[in-house]
Amino acid sequence: IIANIVKTFKYIYGLRFEVQGLENFEVEGPCVIVSNHQSILDMMGLMEILPDDCVQIGKKELLYTGPVGLIMYLGGVIFINRKSTSNAKTVMSGVAQTMLDENVKVWVYPEGTRNGNGDLLPFKKGAFHLAVQAQANLFTVLYSSFTSFYNPAKKLFISGKIRVEVLQPIETKGLTAEDVADLTERCYCTMRETFFRLSGTAREPLASRHNGLLPDP
Numbered sequence: 695i696i697a698n699i700v701k702t703f704k705y706i707y708g709l710r711f712e713v714q715g716l717e718n719f720e721v722e723g724p725c726v727i728v729s730n731h732q733s734i735l736d737m738m739g740l741m742e743i744l745p746d747d748c749v750q751i752g753k754k755e756l757l758y759t760g761p762v763g764l765i766m767y768l769g770g771v772i773f774i775n776r777k778s779t780s781n782a783k784t785v786m787s788g789v790a791q792t793m794l795d796e797n798v799k800v801w802v803y804p805e806g807t808r809n810g811n812g813d814l815l816p817f818k819k820g821a822f823h824l825a826v827q828a829q830a831n832l833f834t835v836l837y838s839s840f841t842s843f844y845n846p847a848k849k850l851f852i853s854g855k856i857r858v859e860v861l862q863p864i865e866t867k868g869l870t871a872e873d874v875a876d877l878t879e880r881c882y883c884t885m886r887e888t889f890f891r892l893s894g895t896a897r898e899p900l901a902s903r904h905n906g907l908l909p910d911p
């Protein structure tokens with residue numbers, strides 16, 4: 695119900711979604727879906743392609759946003775405390791079991807926060823641990839940059855087109871916790887390349903973007 699309501703918002707805001715690779719979602723069974731997260735506008739992009747039986751991981755503060763929090767709670771959003779890694783890890787290991795028991799898909803924003811600076815932030819590892827723990831397929835989804843039509847700092851919000859791509863699933867069967875760092879890095883590199891391609895922007899070296907905090911790809 696919520697997806698159908700939110701999907702109508704694009705007409706109000708003059709946004710158009712051009713989706714490629716949706717057929718990649720046509721794989722049975724539980725999975726983890728990771729995507730980039732630029733703004734609250736992502737809720738429209740999420741609902742545009744949301745598969746059935748898919749819940750999202752959200753920060754626990756969202757639970758206290760009145761009716762919106764209640765809707766999220768009823769919709770099955772899994773709330774985590776980002777300030778406590780041990781608490782978030784405990785919640786997420788329970789999620790791996792539920793995914794398998796109830797055939798559920800889980801959508802995670804691995805940047806862990808909104809980021810509208812025209813690049814991807816370094817990824818947190820929770821989503822990748824989750825996929826490995828559940829031995830489930832991992833899907834990566836990219837939304838092109840919003841910066842040409844939406845920039846709160848410049849008070850810019852005009853109509854625009856968002857290109858979306860669902861990439862081929864990545865199998866995690868046989869992977870263990872030791873493989874998570876490598877899996878995270880591989881997904882980050884692929885998603886960043888795809889993000890720049892969809893956005894029509896040039897790839898900048900990681901070191902200059904993140905002040906050398908990230909290792910070279």
Ligand SMILES: CCCCC/C=C\C/C=C\CCCCCCCC(=O)SCCNC(=O)CCNC(=O)[C@H](O)C(C)(C)COP(=O)(O)OP(=O)(O)OC[C@H]1O[C@@H](n2cnc3c(N)ncnc32)[C@H](O)[C@@H]1OP(=O)(O)O
Binds near residue numbers: 737771774820
């Ligand atoms: C008409 C009205 C309409 C109204 C519409 C209303 C509602 C719409 C309905 C629904 C839509 C809902 C959409 C919700 C969107 C919500 C968006 C968000 O809130 S994004 C923010 C929250 N999400 C996240 O933070 C997820 C990403 N974060 C992570 O995955 C993190 O890893 C973490 C689990 C939170 C932990 O964070 P930390 O900062 O500690 O990061 P690290 O990744 O560096 O981890 C540290 C350390 O721990 C190891 N680790 C991490 N996770 C695990 C694990 N699960 N198991 C084992 N180990 C784990 C990790 O490897 C690191 O160790 P090491 O460095 O040694 O490798």
Ligand SMILES: CCCCCCCC/C=C\CCCCCCCC(=O)OC[C@@H](O)COP(=O)(O)O
Binds near residue numbers: 703731735753
């Ligand atoms: C100005 C344009 C506003 C347009 C809004 C259009 C779309 C609205 C659709 C549904 C409305 C309510 C859903 C609220 C969900 C909010 C999800 C979100 O974006 O949470 C922030 C969280 O990830 C990270 O938080 P921080 O970036 O760390 O803090």
